[in-house]
Amino acid sequence: MTPPSPREIAHWVLGIAILFGSERLGSLIGTALALPVPGAVVGMLLLLIGLMIYGGVPRGLAKVSAQLLFLLPLLFLPAATGVFFLRNLTLSDWLALLAAILFGTLISLTLCTLLLRHLLKKTDTAHSHDQ
Amino acid sequence: MISEFLHSPLFALPLSICAFWLGVLLYRRTGTVLLHPIVTASLLVFATLHTLEIPYSDYQSSSGLLYALLGPAVVALAVPLKQNLTVIRRAGWPLLVTIAVGALLAPAIAVVIALLLGAGKSVLLALSGKSITTPIALALAEKIHATLSLTAAIVVLTGVVGALAGPPLVRCLGIRDERILGVVLGINAHAVGTARALEISALCGACAALAMGLCGALSALVLPLIIGT
Numbered sequence: 001m002t003p004p005s006p007r008e009i010a011h012w013v014l015g016i017a018i019l020f021g022s023e024r025l026g027s028l029i030g031t032a033l034a035l036p037v038p039g040a041v042v043g044m045l046l047l048l049i050g051l052m053i054y055g056g057v058p059r060g061l062a063k064v065s066a067q068l069l070f071l072l073p074l075l076f077l078p079a080a081t082g083v084f085f086l087r088n089l090t091l092s093d094w095l096a097l098l099a100a101i102l103f104g105t106l107i108s109l110t111l112c113t114l115l116l117r118h119l120l121k122k123t124d125t126a127h128s129h130d131q
Numbered sequence: 132m133i134s135e136f137l138h139s140p141l142f143a144l145p146l147s148i149c150a151f152w153l154g155v156l157l158y159r160r161t162g163t164v165l166l167h168p169i170v171t172a173s174l175l176v177f178a179t180l181h182t183l184e185i186p187y188s189d190y191q192s193s194s195g196l197l198y199a200l201l202g203p204a205v206v207a208l209a210v211p212l213k214q215n216l217t218v219i220r221r222a223g224w225p226l227l228v229t230i231a232v233g234a235l236l237a238p239a240i241a242v243v244i245a246l247l248l249g250a251g252k253s254v255l256l257a258l259s260g261k262s263i264t265t266p267i268a269l270a271l272a273e274k275i276h277a278t279l280s281l282t283a284a285i286v287v288l289t290g291v292v293g294a295l296a297g298p299p300l301v302r303c304l305g306i307r308d309e310r311i312l313g314v315v316l317g318i319n320a321h322a323v324g325t326a327r328a329l330e331i332s333a334l335c336g337a338c339a340a341l342a343m344g345l346c347g348a349l350s351a352l353v354l355p356l357i358i359g360t
Binding site: 074103 | 225301
């Protein structure tokens with residue numbers, strides 16, 4: 001493995017700066033306009049619009065983002081661990097929760113699948129009529 | 132002296148990193164979604180804290196650095212979203228409609244089931260973020276005053292259930308279209324589902340990443356308005 005060139009490091013720093021900058025800007029806009037949306041999500045949408053205008057993803061930003069998203073489980077590990085320390089939920093709460101997750105996910109999976117298939121079929125037949 | 136060390140970030144951070152690293156190793160070895168890194172890692176951290184009698188609040192407050200990186204991680208989601216935007220051009224509005232409907236349907240069904248079974252308000256609030264990718268779900272949980280830990284656990288569990296059940300379920304419905312499988316996994320099983328979709332094919336993964344990003348952004352825009360009232 002060759003050590004990264006100064007050029008590459010500059011790309012990474014730029015990528016990190018873009019991420020933190022977008023988040024700060026998103027939070028500022030969110031608070032200024034008293035938006036109900038989390039500031040980080042505003043930042044994400046700002047960055048998405050920026051990238052669409054720019055017409056691509058800068059190399060450093062792509063690399064830093066991929067790395068950060070790989071580390072994502074580590075970032076929410078402290079929050080996730082807290083579930084083992086929750087004491088204010090009753091047994092019936094837990095059962096309702098597990099049932100909701102299990103059956104809710106299965107039902108929603110099925111409905112989304114059927115809906116998308118139906119919609120895709122419609123457009124496909126519309127396209128074949130065009131031709 | 133030792134107890135001070137155990138309650139400082141100098142202990143909490145390496146503990147999290149080691150647990151995560153072991154989790155990743157085990158996940159790669161076994162390749163089953165059931166052992167997603169977060170499952171192993173959170174159990175390891177819990178076992179350590181429990182054995183050393185460290186209060187969770189101490190561990191949590193000394194993990195500030197990790198919490199601080201969640202915001203930039205949300206922003207980073209824009210990158211895969213941009214990279215996979217071309218999928219929309221090919222599948223167009225059916226994709227967008229399904230994502231919009233799914234973003235509302237997934238939490239709504241779960242909340243209704245929990246409501247029928249008589250769950251308390253904290254459970255219902257935490258369930259509303261169920262199928263959103265974790266960093267966005269946590270940011271949202273802060274906004275709507277849901278318990279962060281419960282939200283994180285629900286999101287992880289949903290991801291695992293969705294990623295396990297999704298592919299066989301879609302096959303059972305007689306569907307071979309990888310675009311459909313990808314989108315459905317992205318909507319219902321967020322990052323865990325997207326990782327699963329990437330194993331199936333690049334197209335499937337791209338659809339999942341796109342669905343996950345759009346679904347998360349849409350939920351963050353709409354859910355506070357519904358719950359806030």
